[in-house]
Amino acid sequence: MKDSNMQLVKEPHRLDWSLITVVALLMTIGIAMVYSATASDPVAWYKSFWFRQIIHFTIGWGFVVAILFSKPRLWYNIAYPFYFFTLLLLMFVLFVGGESSHGAGRWIGMGLFNIQPSEFAKIGYLLVLSRYLSNTSVSLERPFSFVIPGLLFVVPFLLVLKQPNLSTALVFSATTLVLFYWAGLRLPDMFLMLSPVFSVIAAMSQLAWGGLMTTVFVVIWRRKLPAFISASIIILNVAAGFGSFMVWNSILKEHQRSRILTFVNPLRDPKGAGYQVIQSKVTIGSGGVTGKGFGLGSQTNLAFLPEEHTDFIYSVLGEQFGMIGCSIVILLFWLLMLRGVNICQIHGHPFVNMMVVGSCTILFFHVFVNIAMTLGLAPVTGLPLPFLSYGGSFVMTSMILVGFLLLLRFKGEEI
């Protein structure tokens, strides 16, 4: 605690009001955007989306306060039970069946609330991986160090993938990678572990795959890993590359290839899958630098943009507040990361660190994928934008993560 970095934090043991401010600012923007996206709905104010969102936020802050009253140790202790509970929920929606929204069965109806088990799973997985990795480091030099965290990862990953909920599966993957990094996995090693996945994609072009393989060889040579690991990585890459090439060119039919390409680049299909993305891009682009002004977005007011108050809320912001407004929101999210990661400099406990970085990763992954999607850079996977998108379940997840950040800064020493 005598590190020079500590100058950043004058009083470590207190509420992080700047983080609260950042979140509150984002929420305010969010409510304003939900209001402007749905203002033309002819419903009473107390039934409107913006008012319901305020209620969600209020409940969310309730979660935060409750978490602040808990001890960090509690979360460490309940990590496994909570994790297995969420697995049960996931299996419940998958095999027993839940209510379906947009065709995918992801919900469990509970009368008053609909809960989405995959949201719980994000928290459960964060807790369990943080706990495991706070006691054990991982390294490519010891491949067996990946067995248990790998199992912890694969089960919920496959369960949500089966729903199908690719976006949540990707959230698990991102969390895993960052926490592995924190738990000792070196960046070049991470690259080597991921390289077979890259190979699958790079196999589309011989040049790209050649480049990738060259890089893999260079990294392996520099890392001087055990021979069998190096060999395995190369074999996996070659297999993945050729397998992908064969599947793509011989097994997949033209329409299947087309579907995959359209998923990756929705603009290929402007009337179908690409419609939302194109409208979103046009909506954001038409905002220009300063935007059309609050409530003056013709795209949103004329209802040309579907799902505008949920997944595409960022487009509403872009149209009305332009590049300035959009950049401020991105900056706020980055400040959130800054405030979060800052905790790692105050508290050294690995569980605290893992939880903090994991929470930040989950939030930022949503931010990045969602914004990239509205800008036509990522597939439409249905990841909402934290604090801005309308929707109860994800607000709760976000607020629980914010609660963790506040709690760990407040009481990180006590663990």
Next chain:
Amino acid sequence: MSLKFSDPQDQQDRNLKSLVFLIATGLASLFLIGRLFWVQVVQYEENQRLSESNRIRRIVIKAERGYIYDRNGNLMVRNRPSYQVALMPYQLREGDSVFNRLLRLRDTTNTRLVDSSALDYVFQRGKWQKFRPLRILEDASDAQVAFIEERLDEFPGIITIVESRRDYPYGTMASHAFGYTGEISEDQLADSTYINEGYSFGDRIGQKGLEKEYENEFRGKNGVKYIEVNAYGKEIGVIPEMEHEMASQGNSMITTIDLNLQKVAEAAFPDSLKGGMVAINPKNGEILALVSSPRLDPNIFSLEKKSLAKQWASVALDSTQPLNNRAVSGTYPPGSVFKFVTASAALEYHVITQDTKYKACNGGFHFGNRYARCWTSRGHGRLSVIDALEQSCDVFFYQCGLDVGMERINEVGRRFGLGSKLGVDIPGEKPGLLMDSVTYNTRFKRLGWRWSRGQILNLSIGQGELVTPLQVAAYFGALASNKGLYQPHLMKEIRTPQGQVLKQYQIKKINDGHLKTENHQIIVEAMEQVVSGAHGTGGGAAVPGVRVGGKTGSAENPQGKKTHAWFVGVAPLNDPTICVAAVMENAGHGGVTAHAIGKVLRYYFLGDTSLSNAKLKAAAEAQGNGD
């Protein structure tokens, strides 16, 4: 380097990793901001333009269908406005309850304005066709439209559209000739030719008769206009800088139908009887009147779906088949009407002369072990060909037919258009059938029947062939005029909506249809005797002062009920301008039909159908000089 639970992570390590994390997220953020710059600054103009064009709706203005007139310029088929209430699916909002609120709408009689299953179908379809209006309420009443229009704000996504629909002011009059329009069917839409022609879901298209045959003339050219719309689909205004394309109405048609003659023909044909009647001008093939009974009111096809479905069911399931155009699609044995073919063939091939007499008719004829009856058991005695035709003696034609043979009889029949389609310009025409040994054997092979010469007995008196009323009118007219067989047609002229003539029907001689002059004279004399001779069977068709020829016929029908009654009349015999053929199902003897045709002919020549005998005589004297 396994960590113990209480070991704090190395501070430097944490700082480095935090820095990496912040740099990574910072770079990702900068990447997004870079993309924002690209989309919002570099591509600003383009996106601005696209966002503007989003507010603009391209509206197809459906062209009005061309009108149909009779030959004297009476408007027979026109259009009326029809209001549709439709759903614009892309304007629906997630979670909105428009569906339920629409279901709650009730009219004054407390019945639901929209049917829930139909509405469900529309909303389901709307998931796929977001940018096309989908109809909820068809042919809505003025009150319904006003009600919806006032509440557009409460129903985002609901719009009203005006369409024009076919209107047939004379109802059933010549309805089988005009046909009808209907909504384009799923099958038609699955056919790429319709798609290429620019048809789309909900379009109305000619489905029968002239409406179908001349669809391309009537449909016109759709126009386009661009209007600004708000979130509720309310049209805010036209956009002046966008170029509009006006819809142009389809061409109109002058038909060969004569409304007044048609009225007389319809009145003369009893409602209670099934059958068909065709009046044709043998000189050029113009169809002056076309009746098919039972009648059909084509206005039902312009009704909204529910009423249409009811009406449609009543006409489609009706055992009398009112949808069937019996005048061109109804095939009947010609009966004695065919005897003129047998006689002509006998004369043309020199089998008989005017004076040839066969074995006397005692009411029947022995052929092998078979006894073929004449239609009257009293018998006709020994007759020449003219007398045999006048009295329609079967026994004469049994013997005559056996001498001539079916090949030669059929050759003459084909000369006058029997046994094949005449190419009339409405769909559904049937070719009929001429029978010879080869046709017989192939046709009845499955039944194990073999041709025998005995078949000639039936065939030479017209039992066994199949003809349509149109064919009979065309054949008899050509036979009487001896100037060739002209293609029957209903289209006289195609005109622009402004009345400029675009096309005229090119009269087409489809067959030589010619007899040697001396034979023709014998035939014409016989025709006249049928109507005005002492023993003639067709006296009912007489027109005072006009030389009318004709022939009765009774077609045996396989159901074994009363025979179908044929009559065909042609006049004036020295230079025929009208030939009327009619068949009345199960009406018995051709004499009944002759009276109906007489009315048509009397109207055609004298302008009256209800002349008393005194007036008839007076008229005869006034007109009679020329004949």
